[in-house]
Amino acid sequence: MTDVEGRPNIDDVRRIATKVSNWGRWGPDDELGTLNFLTPDKVAAAAALVKRGELFSLAVPYDEKGPQQGGWGRFNPIHLMMRDGNDAVTGTTVRDFYGGFDGYVRGTDDLLIMPLQAGTQWDALGHMVFEGKIYNGYDATEVSSLGALKNDIAKAREKLVGRGVLLDIARWKGKNWLEGGEAISGDDLDECAAAQGVEVGTGDIVLVRTGRMGRVKAEGTWGDYAAGYSSKAPGLGIYSAEWIHDKEVAAVATDTWGAEVLPTETPDVSMPMHIILIVHMGLTLGEIFDFEALAADCAEDGVYEFLFSAPPLPITRAVGSPINPVAIK
Numbered sequence: 001m002t003d004v005e006g007r008p009n010i011d012d013v014r015r016i017a018t019k020v021s022n023w024g025r026w027g028p029d030d031e032l033g034t035l036n037f038l039t040p041d042k043v044a045a046a047a048a049l050v051k052r053g054e055l056f057s058l059a060v061p062y063d064e065k066g067p068q069q070g071g072w073g074r075f076n077p078i079h080l081m082m083r084d085g086n087d088a089v090t091g092t093t094v095r096d097f098y099g100g101f102d103g104y105v106r107g108t109d110d111l112l113i114m115p116l117q118a119g120t121q122w123d124a125l126g127h128m129v130f131e132g133k134i135y136n137g138y139d140a141t142e143v144s145s146l147g148a149l150k151n152d153i154a155k156a157r158e159k160l161v162g163r164g165v166l167l168d169i170a171r172w173k174g175k176n177w178l179e180g181g182e183a184i185s186g187d188d189l190d191e192c193a194a195a196q197g198v199e200v201g202t203g204d205i206v207l208v209r210t211g212r213m214g215r216v217k218a219e220g221t222w223g224d225y226a227a228g229y230s231s232k233a234p235g236l237g238i239y240s241a242e243w244i245h246d247k248e249v250a251a252v253a254t255d256t257w258g259a260e261v262l263p264t265e266t267p268d269v270s271m272p273m274h275i276i277l278i279v280h281m282g283l284t285l286g287e288i289f290d291f292e293a294l295a296a297d298c299a300e301d302g303v304y305e306f307l308f309s310a311p312p313l314p315i316t317r318a319v320g321s322p323i324n325p326v327a328i329k
Contacts, residue, residue: 008238008265013272016238017130017280020245023137030136031151033125033282035159038250042203046163046307050328056294058207058253058310058325059120067216067257067288068118071228077114084108117320122160122251122312123285126151127319128271128278135282147317156284157314160251163204164308164327167192168295170211176218177211180232183261184208186243198304202248205308207327209291210234213255217292226257229270235261241276244283252277253286253310253325286310286325294327303329 026036060066066076087093088106098105117123125135126148132140135151142150169184170177172192178184189208193200200206212233216222224231233256244252252259260273269275277283298304307328312321 007267008272010266010269012238013266013269013275016241017276020241020276021280022282023135023280028136030282031125031155032159033135033284034248034250035156035284037203037248038159038162038205039203042162046161049163049305050307052329054297054329056297056327056329058289058291058294058327059323060213060288060290062112062114062119062322066119067222067226068115069222069226071226074115074118074226077112077118080111080113082109082111114322116315116318116322117287119322120288120290120325121286121320121322122153122156122310123274123278123287124148124151124153124156124312124319124321125278125282125284126153128274130275130279133279135279143319148319149317151319152316153312153318153321154314154316156312158311160205160284160311161307161309162250164207164306165193165198165200165204166207166209166291166294166298166304166306166327167200168196168209168291168298168304170209170214171295171299172196175211177215178234180234181261181263182210182234183237183265184210184235184240185237186240189240189243196298196304197302200247200249204247204249205251205253205310206244206247206249207289207291207294207308208236208252208254209295210255213290214292228258229262229264231257231262233257233262235259236273237261238265238272238276241273241281244277245281249283251284251286253289255289255291257287259285259287286323289325297329301329
């Protein structure tokens with residue numbers, strides 16, 4: 001069912017979510033979702049993809065120049081020194097940190113204050129709530145003031161290493177970057193993979209390049225990159241959900257703030273793909289990745305598969321985690 005203007009609505013979201021739901025697929029106590037597809041044999045096979053030993057970091061820097069503009073209370077990382085070189089030279093470290101004992105060791109320490117989803121990050125399965133539930137049918141109250149008692153990101157601490165596949169949608173379409181509001185369909189993903197000569201299969205970690213990060217670099221400003229609902233960003237459309245489900249991928253990551261197309265295709269539902277993918281499919285979703293250097297290399301050598309490593313920090317009860325994802329070719 002669609003609205004009078006032909007756009008999908010809440011009924012479509014519920015229908016697709018039900019069709020791709022993995023609730024109960026791996027048992028009533030499951031908290032990994034599609035990461036169950038990433039089995040040891042998949043990891044071993046991915047390790048064999050390394051030929052050149054070339055590493056590509058896919059993370060943005062964690063500093064005050066990041067994309068966050070304060071939406072939803074998120075802000076860029078604040079980096080502070082607890083003790084610095086001046087403390088060492090003046091003896092402050094000896095007096096205040098070492099209890100007066102010198103011993104010639106005068107180090108430095110720092111700390112970081114940041115929302116866990118300020119930069120390149122994974123959304124945990126406890127991150128999204130829909131109609132009072134989180135993934136696998138757990139009650140939303142399982143995410144309490146203490147954090148996520150179910151579906152926290154620490155459950156994935158020994159996951160998210162495997163075969164990575166880059167689907168460079170922007171380059172396939174002959175563009176530097178997709179335009180805001182440009183939705184990516186399942187057919188787009190299929191045809192891009194075919195054009196690149198790569199097949200997506202069970203347990204793969206799919207990286208979808210829209211070119212949005214390249215646009216930021218070309219224009220020298222984040223613009224409305226992290227403006228939330230008011231953003232105009234390319235991304236996954238709701239009709240890509242069945243493709244993701246049918247391929248049995250372990251995780252998906254994009255180079256945009258919210259992974260899905262903005263403005264959303266559903267005027268009566270905010271962030272419908274987060275509902276479909278995270279709450280019902282149980283898919284770990286990555287955002288704010290930088291694929292530019294990797295994409296250029298893939299275009300040059302024609303190889304779009306690689307060993308991918310991006311385990312989250314094992315932050316107990318967290319609903320997201322900053323990461324430094326690495327592609328190894």
